[in-house]
Amino acid sequence: MASLELSNVRKAYGATPVLDDVSLTMAAREFVAFLGPSGSGKSTLLRIIAGLETADAGEVRLDGRRIDTLAPGDRGVAMVFQHYALYPHMSVRENMAFGLRNAGVPRQEIAARIDEAARVLEIETQLDKKPGQLSGGQRQRVAIGRAIVKQPRLFLLDEPLSNLDAALRTRTRVELAQLRQRVDAAVIMVTHDQAEAMTLADRIVVMHDRAIQQIGAPMEIYGRPANAFVARFVGSPAMTLAPVSLLADESAFAAVRLGEGARIETRVPRDGLAVGAPLELGVRPENVQVVETSGGVPEAKVELVERLGDRTFVYARLADGLSITAEDAGGSRVRIGDTIGLRIDGAAVHLFTPDGRARHAAAAAA
Numbered sequence: 001m002a003s004l005e006l007s008n009v010r011k012a013y014g015a016t017p018v019l020d021d022v023s024l025t026m027a028a029r030e031f032v033a034f035l036g037p038s039g040s041g042k043s044t045l046l047r048i049i050a051g052l053e054t055a056d057a058g059e060v061r062l063d064g065r066r067i068d069t070l071a072p073g074d075r076g077v078a079m080v081f082q083h084y085a086l087y088p089h090m091s092v093r094e095n096m097a098f099g100l101r102n103a104g105v106p107r108q109e110i111a112a113r114i115d116e117a118a119r120v121l122e123i124e125t126q127l128d129k130k131p132g133q134l135s136g137g138q139r140q141r142v143a144i145g146r147a148i149v150k151q152p153r154l155f156l157l158d159e160p161l162s163n164l165d166a167a168l169r170t171r172t173r174v175e176l177a178q179l180r181q182r183v184d185a186a187v188i189m190v191t192h193d194q195a196e197a198m199t200l201a202d203r204i205v206v207m208h209d210r211a212i213q214q215i216g217a218p219m220e221i222y223g224r225p226a227n228a229f230v231a232r233f234v235g236s237p238a239m240t241l242a243p244v245s246l247l248a249d250e251s252a253f254a255a256v257r258l259g260e261g262a263r264i265e266t267r268v269p270r271d272g273l274a275v276g277a278p279l280e281l282g283v284r285p286e287n288v289q290v291v292e293t294s295g296g297v298p299e300a301k302v303e304l305v306e307r308l309g310d311r312t313f314v315y316a317r318l319a320d321g322l323s324i325t326a327e328d329a330g331g332s333r334v335r336i337g338d339t340i341g342l343r344i345d346g347a348a349v350h351l352f353t354p355d356g357r358a359r360h361a362a363a364a365a366a
């Protein structure tokens with residue numbers, strides 16, 4: 001059975017629409033990440049599910065039961081905020097017990113649930129401390145613990161790792177992935193952070209312009225972005241998008257010209273594309289190789305070299321001004337100002353029609 005179902009959810013703040021007709025169905029125990037730029041409505045949608053905000057239209061169901069008409073405490077959801085929202089004057093134990101006590105859960109049951117959550121989160125020794133005596137990572141665990149003891153059907157995590165420093169963030173991410181195996185509930189996490197979404201989520205919901213742009217498994221979003229926005233937003237460094245024109249040709253696949261020169265044979269089916277039509281070509285850095293300059297490949301001038309240790313990215317500009325990001329598998333050869341050749345892997349490029357929709361390469365024949 002579906003766990004969460006959103007149907008045609010709409011929200012405006014005054015005259016400003018924030019969500020247009022958002023619909024989504026989650027599977028039982030699914031982990032979904034809402035990923036999108038600032039202002040794309042991710043938190044608003046989360047708050048509507050939690051009951052902290054009211055939708056103007058649409059319905060929210062959890063395990064088949066309509067919940068958008070219920071008070072937040074009756075919905076079977078628990079939310080974890082970016083800023084922990086712990087009561088500073090209460091101990092960790094009291095923070096975790098607070099909501100349960102208000103809900104009339106018997107004392108012994110509260111104690112048992114807190115012990116269990118503390119064990120899962122490895123905060124048994126912190127239970128009598130005040131939040132002020134804890135590190136950021138420990139506080140975030142307490143906030144997660146407070147959600148766990150409610151035994152919700154759905155966890156809502158609003159940028160849960162964004163206040164942690166880089167090392168702790170990576171560690172907590174792994175812990176969250178492990179924790180997720182142990183709780184029998186669905187999870188929605190709002191994040192700006194692609195790595196978080198890619199590593200934790202079963203499916204990613206990419207939001208922009210008040211709407212869901214794409215819903216898919218992480219590698220599907222990366223490998224087959226539905227449109228130019230998703231293509232540009234997901235992946236770091238970003239996919240290069242460059243204007244191209246479709247060349248006349250007998251082939252079943254589109255051949256395009258990049259800028260003034262290079263002809264690129266793609267594996268994107270040509271059907272329905274008009275010769276001369278303006279298109280955008282999309283190619284990820286790992287599919288643009290830095291090579292020796294030779295007549296056959298486009299040449300570009302290096303503007304920036306980014307050495308990340310295991311990988312090196314080169315930001316270069318073609319003679320006609322187009323900028324393109326390549327991966328330099330050779331590592332350290334290239335310097336700013338060098339003229340390099342670029343080999344674009346035509347089998348890996350995407351094409352975008354003027355409405356922004358993507359056309360992908362046909363799957364390679366076995």
Ligand SMILES: Nc1ncnc2c1ncn2[C@@H]1O[C@H](COP(=O)(O)OP(=O)(O)OP(=O)(O)O)[C@@H](O)[C@H]1O
Nearest residue numbers: 013018036037038039040041042043044045190192
């Ligand atoms: N209470 C409010 N009153 C008026 N406008 C609001 C309110 N809350 C959010 N907005 C506006 O709604 C839009 C969506 O905000 P929301 O916080 O949902 O986006 P977000 O994708 O979560 O962004 P961020 O990643 O920055 O948190 C923004 O333009 C924001 O300014």
